[in-house]
Amino acid sequence: xxxxxxxxxxLLLSTAPASALAAESSTWGTTFPADALATHxxxxxARYLLVPAGIASPELAQAELAxxxxxxxxxxxxxxxxxxxxxxxxxxxxxxxxxRGAGFPxxxxxxxxxxxxxxxxxxxxxxxxxDTTGQSHGSFSAVxxxxxxxxxxxxxxxxxxxxxxxxxxxxxxxxANPTEQYEQQYIGFDEVVAVNxxxxxxxxxxxxxxxxxxxxxxxxDALYKLVGRDDLAQVYQDKMITKTVVSVLGGAALLGxxxxxxxAITAKREECNVFSPGFDACFERNRQSFDExxxxxxxxxGISGVGIGVLSWGLLMSPHPVTPSEARExxxxxxxxxxGKLGLSEEGTPVTPAPTTSSIQxxxxxxxxxxxxxxxxxxxx
Numbered sequence: 001x002x003x004x005x006x007x008x009x010x011l012l013l014s015t016a017p018a019s020a021l022a023a024e025s026s027t028w029g030t031t032f033p034a035d036a037l038a039t040h041x042x043x044x045x046a047r048y049l050l051v052p053a054g055i056a057s058p059e060l061a062q063a064e065l066a067x068x069x070x071x072x073x074x075x076x077x078x079x080x081x082x083x084x085x086x087x088x089x090x091x092x093x094x095x096x097x098x099x100r101g102a103g104f105p106x107x108x109x110x111x112x113x114x115x116x117x118x119x120x121x122x123x124x125x126x127x128x129x130x131d132t133t134g135q136s137h138g139s140f141s142a143v144x145x146x147x148x149x150x151x152x153x154x155x156x157x158x159x160x161x162x163x164x165x166x167x168x169x170x171x172x173x174x175x176a177n178p179t180e181q182y183e184q185q186y187i188g189f190d191e192v193v194a195v196n197x198x199x200x201x202x203x204x205x206x207x208x209x210x211x212x213x214x215x216x217x218x219x220x221d222a223l224y225k226l227v228g229r230d231d232l233a234q235v236y237q238d239k240m241i242t243k244t245v246v247s248v249l250g251g252a253a254l255l256g257x258x259x260x261x262x263x264a265i266t267a268k269r270e271e272c273n274v275f276s277p278g279f280d281a282c283f284e285r286n287r288q289s290f291d292e293x294x295x296x297x298x299x300x301x302g303i304s305g306v307g308i309g310v311l312s313w314g315l316l317m318s319p320h321p322v323t324p325s326e327a328r329e330x331x332x333x334x335x336x337x338x339x340g341k342l343g344l345s346e347e348g349t350p351v352t353p354a355p356t357t358s359s360i361q362x363x364x365x366x367x368x369x370x371x372x373x374x375x376x377x378x379x380x381x
Contacts, residue, residue: 027144028062031125032070039151040140041071041129046107047079051097053113055090059122060114063144067112067127081106095214098130107131117143134216178342178350184212185338187226187331189324207324209331223327227334232321239319250311254304261300264293 048071052064064082071077083089086100094111101109108129115124123144129137142148190208209218211226218226220240221233269289272282322330336346344350 027123028059028066030147031063031142031144032067033147034070034073034075036148036150037067037070038074038076040127040138040148041074041076042137045076045078047081047105048077048108048110049081049083049101049104049106050110050112051083051086051089051101053089053092053094053097053111057114057122059144060112063114063125064112067110067125071110079106094128094130095134095216098132098134099216101130102132102134108137178344182338182342182344184214186335187211187218187223188215189328189331190215207327209327223330224321227330229330235321236319239317239321243314243317243319245314246317247311247314250307250309250314253307254311255307257300257303257305257307259300260303261297264296264300267293 050064050068050071052060054060068080068082071080081104085104086097089097089100092100097111098109108131111128111130113126113128114122115126117123125142125144126139127141128139131137140148140151188210190210192206192208209223210216211218221236224230224232224236267289269286270282272279272286276282320327339346
């Protein structure tokens with residue numbers, strides 16, 4: 001009997017994990033079929049960073065594992081990275097998460113969020129795709145335990161064979177309000193000033209361009225590409241190459257000169273015995289060695305000094321082909337064109353066309369003729 005009870009107890013313990021795995025499989029494990037998921041990922045394979053956002057929970061962890069597994073099996077993922085290196089993201093919005101993901105070797109940032117259903121259980125999943133610039137590339141939703149549906153063909157693709165009247169291009173921001181579109185696309189600048197905390201004097205200041213009210217930074221040559229000045233973007237890239245080469249050469253000279261000086265200083269001198277017959281010759285050799293070491297040390301210090309100068313020049317060299325004021329002029333021209341494209345005035349308010357009015361003027365005048373008199377009606381329309 002005791003042996004029978006022991007076997008039953010072991011079977012009971014093994015049943016619990018199996019039940020848990022079965023429950024997991026029956027909820028999120030079947031939610032993301034790989035073939036259906038592939039239809040939501042675009043045509044070209046990409047590298048993905050999967051980020052489970054919001055408050056950590058067992059449901060969120062299960063959904064993340066199921067989605068990652070389906071993503072790897074979809075045939076559209078060259079790489080699937082987890083979000084451990086991002087740190088705490090529970091309180092971050094999607095824009096901040098995408099900005100953090102820009103530092104990783106990925107093409108897409110996939111943000112997974114769970115929401116409660118009517119009973120309060122976390123069964124509603126919303127997945128949004130972003131590129132590393134923060135631009136949205138679509139989203140889809142799923143319910144735990146219900147297989148994700150494949151994305152249907154776009155209407156314009158279904159009716160490609162049927163000629164249709166040419167429609168105006170859609171706005172770049174999916175929002176019908178032109179003012180909101182402008183606030184998300186205009187170019188602005190932040191002035192950053194470094195101040196000495198002790199004296200209050202200004203140490204340095206620089207200008208940082210950004211896009212839209214969420215202040216997405218325009219780093220490197222992004223400003224010139226956005227305003228359509230590819231020539232300035234090319235100049236920026238060339239100057240960046242020069243800046244890098246000069247900085248590397250300066251750093252190498254600084255390091256090489258330091259090594260040369262330290263090697264000379266730490267070189268051991270020959271021990272001379274005063275009572276030995278060769279003391280004079282030994283002393284002369286040490287004197288010559290000292291002169292050589294002094295020359296080598298001075299040479300190393302000189303090389304290091306030159307390296308410091310070259311390195312400082314490289315670090316302080318600005319790769320930008322325009323001054324901050326000229327950059328503001330480029331941004332101003334871009335913003336004016338954007339306002340015109342969106343139908344906004346210089347002040348940023350929607351331009352309403354002046355109503356067309358028509359006036360009718362009528363006039364009666366007496367007319368006398370051989371057959372009698374009458375009235376003539378005349379007017380302008």
